[in-house]
Amino acid sequence: MKPASVGSDLQTSAVTTTYGVLKARDDDTPRDKDVPCQVKRGEGIWIDVLDIDDWLRDPKVVPRLPQDHGTNRLVPFINGNPLQGVYPDKSEYYEYTDPVGLHIGRSFHFILRRTATSKSSWDKLLNRPVFVRPMELSVGFENGERMPTWVVPKTGLDSPFQLILIPTARFLAGVAVIVGSFILFLILASSTDIIRDTTVALRPDGLRPYSLARAQMAF
Structure with a gap:
């Protein structure tokens, strides 16, 4: 497992960790299929997370968590922008094995809605007139604290998460x-x-x- 880029005050510093956001997929893509995820505003997205309970118990993270830090209060972070008010409508548990060992995975499903509280974040994300834009994706809380993520932009169409800004x-x-x-x-x-x-x-x-x-x- 490669190091993840860490959010919050560490931003994209590379550190070794066993928890983080592993991948993103649209509603039609099964978890075991590794393909880039392309979605647009208003569509559903699954975000697969590893060992989220370890993250919530991490002594370095705990002081930065909001008082209400249940997983039902998670929101997506796109390019570091929290989509406030966009909470998971369902989730699933799964197991994930890599050279580090066995991980407890959890998939959270979000509908990428534009809400009154997420409007400012969407304005930042949609301010570039391009068809598709590779972006970083994570989950976290509305106070700005977010999980490390492996879903980071790459060049070309291989980027794991791509937001459709202008539907073709x-x-x-x-x-x-x-x-x-x-x-x-x-x-x-x-x-x-x-x-x-x-x-x-x-x-x-x-x-x-x-x-x-x-x-x-x-x-």
């Missing part, structure tokens, strides 16, 4: 509507009087001249 289908549909509307406008502009001046006489070609005022109103 929605983007293409929007472009199609804009292009189609513009083509329709050009057809109507050349074949009707929608942007022509109907208050003046016809030109020698039988058409009325274009009206600058109407053209400006059309846009």
Whole structure:
């Protein structure tokens, strides 16, 4: 097991630990399948965690935990931003074995909703106009304390967690509507009087001249 990057005041310092966030997966991916996770806001995500009870009992962590630090109060951390108010709606236990030994794993399921309290975090995450953005993922509490994580950004499409900022289908549909509307406008502009001046006489070609005022109103 590789060292995890530690959250809270240690941020991404590499330290050896046996607990941490192991992986992320969407609702359709089983736990034993190791593929990058791509999700967008509003979708469900499973976050697989190792030895969370050890983390909650760690003497170095305990002083930083909030008073109510039950696992039902966990929230996702994306790039260090806590999605406040986004709590797990279900969880599952599992066993995980590696060279260190046997670990008690737990999978937490979250719906990546935009709530009134998570709005500021979402604004930070969605402020870059790209289709997909690799990000760090962890879980923790709303006071900022979060678990170490192995889910950190990598180059290319191999990054274990990728947040879809601009859904491709929605983007293409929007472009199609804009292009189609513009083509329709050009057809109507050349074949009707929608942007022509109907208050003046016809030109020698039988058409009325274009009206600058109407053209400006059309846009």
